[in-house]
Amino acid sequence: MSAATAASLPARLGRRLVGLARRSPTMAIGAAIILVFALLAIFHGTVMPHDPVRAYPSEVLKPPSARFWFGTDGNGMDVFSRVIYGSLYAFGIAVPSVAIGLALGVPIGLWTGYKGGLLDETTMRVFDALRVFPIIILALAIVAATGQSLANVIFVIGLIDAPIFVRVVRAEVLALRSSNFVEAARALGNPTWRILFVHLLPNALRGAIAQTSVRAAWAVRISATLAFLGVGIQQPTPEWGAMIRQGAEFIVTGQWWVAIFPGCALILLVLGFNMFGDGAQDVLDPQRKSGK
Amino acid sequence: MTLLSVEDLHTHFVSRSLDNEVRVARALNGVGFSLERGRILGLVGETGAGKSLTALSIMGLLRPPARIVAGRIAFEGQDLVSLPPERLNALRGDRLALIVQNPRASLDPLARIGEQLARAHRAHRRVDAAAARRRAVEMLAAVGLPDPERRARAWPHELSGGMAQRVLIAMALINEPQLVIADEPTTGLDVTVQAQILDLIQGMVRARGLGAIVITHDLGVVAHYCDDVAVMYAGGIVEQGATRDVLSRPRHPYTINLVDSTPERLVIGSGRVFGGAPPNLFALPEGCHYRLRCPRADAACAVPPPWSGAAGGHLARCHRPEAP
Amino acid sequence: MTSPILAVEGLSKHFAMGRGQKVHAVNDVGFSIRPGQTVGLVGESGSGKSTIGRTVLRLLQPTGGRILFDGQDITALSEAECMPLRPRMQMVFQDPWSALNPRHSARRLIEEPLLLHARLGKAERRERAEALAERVHLDRAMLDRLPGELSGGQLQRVCVARAIATDPKLIVLDEPTSSLDLSVRAGILELLAEIRATTGAGMLFITHDLGTLRLISDEVVVLYLGSVMERAPTRRIFEEPEHPYTRALISAHLSPDPSHRPERIRLEGEIPSPISLPPGCPFASRCPDARDACRATRPPLVSRHGGSAEAACIRIDEPRTGARA
Numbered sequence: 023m024s025a026a027t028a029a030s031l032p033a034r035l036g037r038r039l040v041g042l043a044r045r046s047p048t049m050a051i052g053a054a055i056i057l058v059f060a061l062l063a064i065f066h067g068t069v070m071p072h073d074p075v076r077a078y079p080s081e082v083l084k085p086p087s088a089r090f091w092f093g094t095d096g097n098g099m100d101v102f103s104r105v106i107y108g109s110l111y112a113f114g115i116a117v118p119s120v121a122i123g124l125a126l127g128v129p130i131g132l133w134t135g136y137k138g139g140l141l142d143e144t145t146m147r148v149f150d151a152l153r154v155f156p157i158i159i160l161a162l163a164i165v166a167a168t169g170q171s172l173a174n175v176i177f178v179i180g181l182i183d184a185p186i187f188v189r190v191v192r193a194e195v196l197a198l199r200s201s202n203f204v205e206a207a208r209a210l211g212n213p214t215w216r217i218l219f220v221h222l223l224p225n226a227l228r229g230a231i232a233q234t235s236v237r238a239a240w241a242v243r244i245s246a247t248l249a250f251l252g253v254g255i256q257q258p259t260p261e262w263g264a265m266i267r268q269g270a271e272f273i274v275t276g277q278w279w280v281a282i283f284p285g286c287a288l289i290l291l292v293l294g295f296n297m298f299g300d301g302a303q304d305v306l307d308p309q310r311k312s313g314k
Numbered sequence: 315m316t317l318l319s320v321e322d323l324h325t326h327f328v329s330r331s332l333d334n335e336v337r338v339a340r341a342l343n344g345v346g347f348s349l350e351r352g353r354i355l356g357l358v359g360e361t362g363a364g365k366s367l368t369a370l371s372i373m374g375l376l377r378p379p380a381r382i383v384a385g386r387i388a389f390e391g392q393d394l395v396s397l398p399p400e401r402l403n404a405l406r407g408d409r410l411a412l413i414v415q416n417p418r419a420s421l422d423p424l425a426r427i428g429e430q431l432a433r434a435h436r437a438h439r440r441v442d443a444a445a446a447r448r449r450a451v452e453m454l455a456a457v458g459l460p461d462p463e464r465r466a467r468a469w470p471h472e473l474s475g476g477m478a479q480r481v482l483i484a485m486a487l488i489n490e491p492q493l494v495i496a497d498e499p500t501t502g503l504d505v506t507v508q509a510q511i512l513d514l515i516q517g518m519v520r521a522r523g524l525g526a527i528v529i530t531h532d533l534g535v536v537a538h539y540c541d542d543v544a545v546m547y548a549g550g551i552v553e554q555g556a557t558r559d560v561l562s563r564p565r566h567p568y569t570i571n572l573v574d575s576t577p578e579r580l581v582i583g584s585g586r587v588f589g590g591a592p593p594n595l596f597a598l599p600e601g602c603h604y605r606l607r608c609p610r611a612d613a614a615c616a617v618p619p620p621w622s623g624a625a626g627g628h629l630a631r632c633h634r635p636e637a638p
Numbered sequence: 639m640t641s642p643i644l645a646v647e648g649l650s651k652h653f654a655m656g657r658g659q660k661v662h663a664v665n666d667v668g669f670s671i672r673p674g675q676t677v678g679l680v681g682e683s684g685s686g687k688s689t690i691g692r693t694v695l696r697l698l699q700p701t702g703g704r705i706l707f708d709g710q711d712i713t714a715l716s717e718a719e720c721m722p723l724r725p726r727m728q729m730v731f732q733d734p735w736s737a738l739n740p741r742h743s744a745r746r747l748i749e750e751p752l753l754l755h756a757r758l759g760k761a762e763r764r765e766r767a768e769a770l771a772e773r774v775h776l777d778r779a780m781l782d783r784l785p786g787e788l789s790g791g792q793l794q795r796v797c798v799a800r801a802i803a804t805d806p807k808l809i810v811l812d813e814p815t816s817s818l819d820l821s822v823r824a825g826i827l828e829l830l831a832e833i834r835a836t837t838g839a840g841m842l843f844i845t846h847d848l849g850t851l852r853l854i855s856d857e858v859v860v861l862y863l864g865s866v867m868e869r870a871p872t873r874r875i876f877e878e879p880e881h882p883y884t885r886a887l888i889s890a891h892l893s894p895d896p897s898h899r900p901e902r903i904r905l906e907g908e909i910p911s912p913i914s915l916p917p918g919c920p921f922a923s924r925c926p927d928a929r930d931a932c933r934a935t936r937p938p939l940v941s942r943h944g945g946s947a948e949a950a951c952i953r954i955d956e957p958r959t960g961a962r963a
Contacts, residue, residue, distance in 0.1 A: 034333060037333045037334045037335070038332060038333050038334070040334045041330065041331065041332045041333050041334035042332065044330065044334065045332070201736060202731055202733060202736035202737045203736055203737050203738055203739050203740075205692075205697060205731075205737075206729070206731055206737040206738070206797075207739070208697060209695060209697055209724070209728065209729045210724065210728070210750060210751050210754065210800065211721060211724030211725060211751070211754050211755060212750075212754060213721070216754075221739055224741050225739075225740075225741070360819040360820065360821055360822075361819050474909070475683070504682035504683055504846070505682060505846065505848070505887060505890045505891060506682065506886060506887065506890045506905050508890070508892075509890045509892070509902060509904075510904070531819065531820055532892070533820070533894035534849075534891070534892030534893055534894050535892055536894070537892065537893065537894050537895060537896040537898075538892050538896070538899065557896055558896050558897075561894060561895070561896050562895075562896065562897070571821060572820060572821055573894065574824075575820060575821050575823065575824035576820070576824075576849060576894045577823075577824075577827070577847070577849030577850045577852065577853040578849050578852075578853075578893050578894060578895065579894070580824050580827065580828075580853060582827070582828055582831045582853070583828070583831070587825070588821045588822070588824040588825055589791060589819065589821030589822040589824065589825055590821075591789060592789055
């Protein structure tokens with residue numbers, strides 16, 4: 023009996039995955055892309071043929087070859103290894119910054135959504151005011167003011183993400199606030215904190231989770247943009263944005279590989295996150311919406 | 315000629331589960347009944363019995379993954395199942411009409427009432443806009459809306475539940491159909507309004523010689539407005555006949571249960587168990603589908619039960635029905 | 639006579655609509671419930687019955703009047719002050735699917751009131767929850783399921799179990815069987831009758847279904863547009879209704895017995911808006927017996943039959959003939 027179930031578990035899992043993939047090919051492709059990059063990031067040590075920050079002074083700006091698959095950049099460093107290492111940075115920035123966004127945004131969204139009134143109005147107007155600023159400028163300003171370090175970049179992105187999570191969670195809470203089961207919870211004698219965290223949060227989180235992937239995409243893109251603009255992470259750190267910055271100078275002179283390869287990696291991962299988030303939303307929502 | 319004759323109708327839902335397996339829900343299993351002009355047939359049953367689905371199957375309004383897999387629906391002699399979609403579309407709204415549930419949600423919120431009625435009329439008749447509008451006002455008056463000229467210019471959200479239901483009835487009848495199906499026409503309406511709506515439908519049937527099917531879960535509606543009744547369970551009809559017979563002397567255990575569980579008949583403390591788990595349409599039991607809940611079930615019920623009773627009269631599909 | 643567990647006097651509830659407009663949902667309503675008594679609150683849409691149910695439990699704040707629960711005036715208490723009252727006054731909602739958190743198991747849902755109000759250890763709580771499940775005739779195997787995996791009847795049993803967990807003295811039931819299938823309703827009604835007999839709690843049963851009302855209530859309060867039209871013991875309401883609205887309502891009820899065909903009193907006319915209530919009797923615009931005096935001033939609620947009943951109609955004692963001007 024147990025042998026049979028042990029054998030059938032991977033089979034069932036396999037079928038479940040195929041079922042999910044059929045339901046949303048978008049999500050499946052997105053997941054595959056993210057997985058590939060994640061694996062590259064985790065196993066970078068094994069996969070990288072060269073040390074990403076080792077300079078080969080004699081091999082500066084060499085085109086793709088058998089030795090340097092993506093060619094070398096202006097410092098003679100292997101672009102391929104740097105692109106792989108860059109995925110570590112991408113995740114290393116995306117994950118903590120989204121986490122910060124969630125940590126800040128979700129409680130605020132819960133609270134203002136539930137309480138409503140003046141507090142809610144004020145908070146939302148503040149956020150509305152922030153939206154007036156072009157995000158890039160805002161990010162630039164904050165990082166420039168606080169100093170160019172990885173931690174600052176992560177924190178800034180997280181801070182900018184927070185209002186979006188607030189909005190999403192608040193929307194769910196607003197919808198649920200006057201619903202029957204919140205009323206029933208009140209009738210039963212639940213104190214407010216319990217209504218927020220035990221009853222509303224799990225349901226409100228659903229919308230936030232779907233956003234997470236999309237925000238991760240944005241985090242990767244923004245950090246690359248900041249680096250490209252010369253703020254935040256700088257050379258010789260193998261971060262895609264920084265690499266594109268350096269490579270941009272060389273495109274004109276014909277050494278396209280320095281910028282294009284990290285550029286493609288950036289596009290692909292951002293696409294992967296977006297597709298996954300989109301597809302996940304499709305899969306999650308119609309299922310949850312079923313019921314009487 | 316019989317206005318409508320449904321024979322051995324089978325409708326299934328075919329879908330894939332998350333585990334990528336094909337699953338078939340047998341939602342209608344051999345439904346058969348007939349309807350003559352000037353008569354009202356009530357279709358009762360619990361949620362999931364297949365009442366609305368029967369209406370949708372007749373009207374040809376099924377959407378994937380639901381499909382008719384077998385059976386015949388003879389309307390005025392023509393089989394609707396094998397009719398090409400354009401021909402069926404031409405009949406719908408013209409000779410066959412459906413009054414849907416939830417009237418306020420079923421009207422286009424962005425068009426005035428008169429406009430929507432005129433649209434329904436012009437879809438099937440070659441008339442100009444002015445004539446269509448006149449007809450719309452005529453229908454609004456016919457369904458008893460006071461001040462119909464003014465009402466025709468109203469927006470759906472300005473209507474009460476009862477008024478909206480009347481508008482839907484007007485829309486269904488505007489092209490003088492021969493068959494009208496009303497799906498839960500009074501659910502959600504106040505008791506005092508309910509009677510007015512039902513009187514209206516009954517009046518139209520008698521005056522114009524239509525045939526009507528009223529889908530409801532309210533036995534009171536059936537008792538007072540339906541000439542005949544068909545009781546459905548798990549996608550099949552378990553008992554049918556003249557209302558007076560079926561409700562006063564039910565023969566099938568499910569109908570007996572249903573009638574006895576109404577508040578008017580319920581005896582508190584009798585210890586009887588009514589109702590039970592809803593049938594699993596993905597895995598119906600062999601033989602009689604009511605077997606798992608039936609207090610009289612025995613080994614014989616593993617075989618599909620026969621129809622008991624005189625043809626055209628009070629029929630019950632059971633191995634051991636109550637004597638007539 | 640035992641003192642009532644709930645006494646409502648002159649209760650009013652208005653909802654602000656913005657632009658100075660108000661929905662007068664409940665206007666000057668009074669009734670009381672004794673321990674072990676079931677009072678049925680009946681009315682059509684807009685009658686204010688659901689609002690009364692919620693206001694009585696202080697889920698809403700009354701605009702006027704008094705609510706006395708077990709002798710205590712709870713009209714003006716704050717949300718925090720109402721908290722200790724909750725275990726003693728509970729509610730069963732109309733739609734069990736939306737009243738229960740879809741992510742909690744039935745067990746967890748039934749344990750919730752115990753968790754909130756009873757000082758019990760984890761094991762004891764579990765035991766009590768199982769005992770409650772048994773009391774509402776819910777199969778123990780169902781306890782670990784989620785609401786999505788339970789039927790309507792089972793879910794409503796979970797709701798009843800939650801409501802009686804803390805041994806409340808007052809239970810408000812807002813259309814507890816309306817969302818359920820016919821065959822399932824009987825089981826829930828039986829359960830409620832059982833609960834009433836064993837707990838001695840007072841029940842406020844809100845419904846629009848006259849059949850259910852007759853079966854379960856001891857006394858009936860008939861509402862129309864937020865005001866009490868008639869209040870009487872159940873038998874009198876059904877056999878000898880006195881207020882014109884009550885009579886129209888009773889006559890409109892369709893019983894499943896095809897041979898029972900009462901003379902229907904047809905109501906014509908428009909229902910006035912609850913935002914701008916007419917000065918006189920709220921029912922005057924549709925009442926077949928209405929007269930000018932009815933439209934001018936609101937008829938008072940007059941005690942009748944030795945105090946066992948009340949009705950708000952000035953023409954109530956006039957002899958009934960076929961045609962009344």
